[in-house]
Amino acid sequence: MSFLTLEKVSKSFGTNTVVKEFNLGVRKGEFVSFLGPSGCGKTTVLRMVAGFETPTAGAITIDGQDVTRLPANKRRIGMVFQAYALFPNMNVYDNVAFGLKISGMDKSAIDRRVKDMLDMIALGHLADRYPYQMSGGQQQRVALARALAPQPQVLLLDEPLSALDAKIRVSLREDIRNIQRELGITTVFVTHDQEEALSISDRVIVMNKGRADQIGTPAEIYNRPKTRFVAEFVGTLNMFEARVTDASTNRLSLAGRDIAVPSTNGAALTNGETITLALRPEALFMQEQQAGDIALEGRVQHFGFHGSIIRAKVAVNDQTICVDMFNQANFTMPNVGENIRLYFSPADALVLAA
């Protein structure tokens, strides 16, 4: 039973339909992320859950209650914005206490709750500071505490880390995830950063043009992308054209080599059809890993050393292939221009419907 559900939710601005029959069920305590390119409707869906926009069609329920037409201030939703949106006229304490005062809590209970929240975000010592006296990361933590203080049913975060620098972004996303786990609060997180979405979510919803293209765990999204869009948007992919030689046994022909793929990823093959076979950079190796690996001939174009990984560009036929390897001390790197072989296992090849 889902705690937060969206059923066939659509939203149009004038004639422009930006969210189309969006379905989603989020379990209680689950952390889900909306991932997608700019303008795909992530914010719009989130704002409909928050009550800032009304769906053109469809229904939203929270804990069994239909909230589709409920005003935002009655929904018990915590919201964290990209630009923090702390009240500039209030100090940290009063910002966090704002929702509690509205709920009519008595003074001493508010005081206890605010102190707890500030301890949770480790900013108890800044209670008297005003927003303009704090860094972006500190402000966003206060915004999180403010949103969580009145114990909302659902926490919504719209690209909360986009305005912060890379280091803070990583540490704060872990903080958010830990706090979320501790409180067990149902959370929807919006981002266009795939690494962010994959690393902290229970499930990821990849959005494309107002629809959910795929909903799944980070591993499913990355390893078994259902659509070409998901495959291309999440991570890097090398794509090859392959011809179906025997649809009944999933046999394909790739650059003259015969490959039998264990799974077609749900796509129905027909004999003679040309399909796309995709490989992640880390699925390609310079040594054979096991019997049955497929070999491709190539010429090294570029070697990039990134510490723990080495990223190579290899020309195969008339295509440039991206290869990621773990750095190993005893590994001798081939020179640029040298001819090498790349191996991959058919099990790692993704069939993408054309």
Place this chain on the structure above:
Amino acid sequence: MKRFPAVSTLIVIVAALYFLVPLYATFDFSLRMERGVLSFAAYRDVFQSDTFIATLTFSAIASLVAIVLGALIIVPTAYWVRLKLPKVRPLVEFLTLLPLIIPPVVLVFGYMRIYGNDSFLPLTTTDPGTNVLLVIGYTILSLPYMFRAVDNGMAAIDIATLTEAAESLGASRMRTIRTVIFPNVRSAIMSGAFLTFSISLGEFVMASLLNRPAFGPYLVQMGQDYAYQPAALAIMAFGVTWASMALMQLFATRKPGQRLFPRIPSFTPRSVKP
């Protein structure tokens, strides 16, 4: 080597003289009421006049009420227009500028026709009623200054997102305006208020046509009947205007949580919640 800006310096000097020489002359004149000595006799005389105190008090109260009324009208209006009706903002801006275009005389004659003897609401027949009309007139005079100041103040904060943040925390619209929007445009309201105050304190046309015992008509009357006292009054009015401007500046640049005046350290209380 920096070029000596001869022309600009000259312009500044000429402009300053143009401004300061009459001021100095008036000041000097205001000190010469007693023959042969420089004294503040004219000022003393003014302050001892009951009419001075009475008219000044009357005008100050009328201005303050007008300011409060103006703020109560303008803040929700500017807020609503920015939040929900951004397309009509130019229209609202134009409307608030009308008092600068239409002379106050027109306004007052309009009042007298609409609220005169034989109207459905004969405000001009009683003193309190006429006072109400004067305050409303001052409120209208304040609109251009109030609206621009408040609208600029709202442009400086992201009112849409702040409103949404407040709403998601359970606040109603009224509460959002009262606890989030109002305090954040307070310094803007203050600057509009000081401008309004300095204008309506010495306002003549409306007060005189409505026959109110206000400071403006008193100033004019003094100017006709006396020599030295009006000069003293002019200097004082000038002082009040500049004090208003200075206070406006002070409020406009103040950050939340900052005191208007520095605290004495030994008296610092523990908590600094405003």
